[in-house]
Amino acid sequence: MHKRIALIALFGVIALLGLLPGLILQQVDRYQVLSPQLVQYRPSIRCEGVVCPAESYDLLASGLYRVEERYRSLGDRVQQGEILALLAPVGRDPVLYLQTGGSGLGAEDDLAALAKSYGLEGMDLPSGAGGVLAIQGSGEEEPIPVTSPLDGVLTKEAPAPGSVVTPGGTVCAVEGRGEYFARLTVGEKDAAKLTVGNEVILTGEGVGLTACSGVLSKIYPGARKERSGTMVQNVVDIEVSIQPGSQEIRPGFTVKAQIFTADQREMLVLPYESVRQDQENQEYVMVAGSYRLEKRPIVTGQETSDGIEVLEGLAAGELVTVPEGSQAEGTRSRYLLEWEE
Numbered sequence: 001m002h003k004r005i006a007l008i009a010l011f012g013v014i015a016l017l018g019l020l021p022g023l024i025l026q027q028v029d030r031y032q033v034l035s036p037q038l039v040q041y042r043p044s045i046r047c048e049g050v051v052c053p054a055e056s057y058d059l060l061a062s063g064l065y066r067v068e069e070r071y072r073s074l075g076d077r078v079q080q081g082e083i084l085a086l087l088a089p090v091g092r093d094p095v096l097y098l099q100t101g102g103s104g105l106g107a108e109d110d111l112a113a114l115a116k117s118y119g120l121e122g123m124d125l126p127s128g129a130g131g132v133l134a135i136q137g138s139g140e141e142e143p144i145p146v147t148s149p150l151d152g153v154l155t156k157e158a159p160a161p162g163s164v165v166t167p168g169g170t171v172c173a174v175e176g177r178g179e180y181f182a183r184l185t186v187g188e189k190d191a192a193k194l195t196v197g198n199e200v201i202l203t204g205e206g207v208g209l210t211a212c213s214g215v216l217s218k219i220y221p222g223a224r225k226e227r228s229g230t231m232v233q234n235v236v237d238i239e240v241s242i243q244p245g246s247q248e249i250r251p252g253f254t255v256k257a258q259i260f261t262a263d264q265r266e267m268l269v270l271p272y273e274s275v276r277q278d279q280e281n282q283e284y285v286m287v288a289g290s291y292r293l294e295k296r297p298i299v300t301g302q303e304t305s306d307g308i309e310v311l312e313g314l315a316a317g318e319l320v321t322v323p324e325g326s327q328a329e330g331t332r333s334r335y336l337l338e339w340e341e
Contacts, residue, residue: 033288033319042264049184051206055176061165064090074157078148085146085158152176180249182240191236199260200240206255208247214240269307288319
């Protein structure tokens with residue numbers, strides 16, 4: 001009888017020991033934790049723009065000309081001094097003007113009659129005595145060659161022969177193919193952080209498939225307003241000298257730039273999800289000790305794509321909780337017996 005009781009008691013103890021871990025774990029909370037990461041960080045500004053040739057010329061007409069010949073087409077490579085087109089001056093139609101010297105006509109009717117004899121009736125005639133009708137006729141001059149100012153590519157061809165180019169109008173345009181720069185736009189606040197000589201990394205269609213380096217070469221002296229959708233903001237134009245490698249640079253194509261504003265440094269970074277704020281807007285984290293959580297105030301700094309910088313309140317080897325299911329690198333599980341504010 002005593003042996004039977006002893007065996008039953010023994011089995012009871014064994015069963016109780018088997019249940020003990022479950023009973024303990026019912027009182028234990030499970031948390032995901034990680035350590036802050038040391039990362040290399042370099043402050044930078046990102047912006048966009050377009051690639052431009054360092055040398056570009058629009059060849060303008062100084063008067064009224066007719067295109068006699070057009071020798072080169074859009075996209076052709078041209079040499080400095082090469083004739084691109086041939087222009088002939090267009091004679092001016094007869095016009096009226098006042099001549100201050102000499103004797104004038106006696107009456108406006110006389111002036112009108114003289115104008116009519118030249119077939120110029122209906123024009124505005126000078127009034128008052130002393131007006132003299134004079135004729136500025138057309139004259140023939142030698143054709144004028146339009147030559148390329150540099151080695152490059154024709155980016156605008158001359159109009160078709162027989163066309164007329166007005167004074168100040170563009171006959172054709174040539175771009176150099178030696179040096180390039182990117183014209184970019186940054187916000188007014190970002191522009192205040194820039195200095196001529198800043199290093200730049202350029203990517204995008206304008207520089208081909210691989211990134212290339214550049215140097216900030218010019219910051220325009222004033223801000224201007226630019227509309228983006230329904231928003232209007234103050235922006236500043238800048239220029240970056242492109243230092244290409246083996247890739248082909250494409251003028252007129254868009255480009256993206258990362259402009260570095262300071263030297264590289266090391267920082268302690270946590271995922272954004274780990275940093276919380278209390279009712280007084282004090283930032284804090286939950287630090288995991290051996291058997292409990294500790295609420296720890298911290299001071300944060302720079303926000304980056306890797307997370308948020310921790311300036312004070314946390315060491316590199318400590319463990320900080322993150323939300324359940326976080327995909328942050330270095331996350332692992334830990335059991336804690338008690339939670340302490």
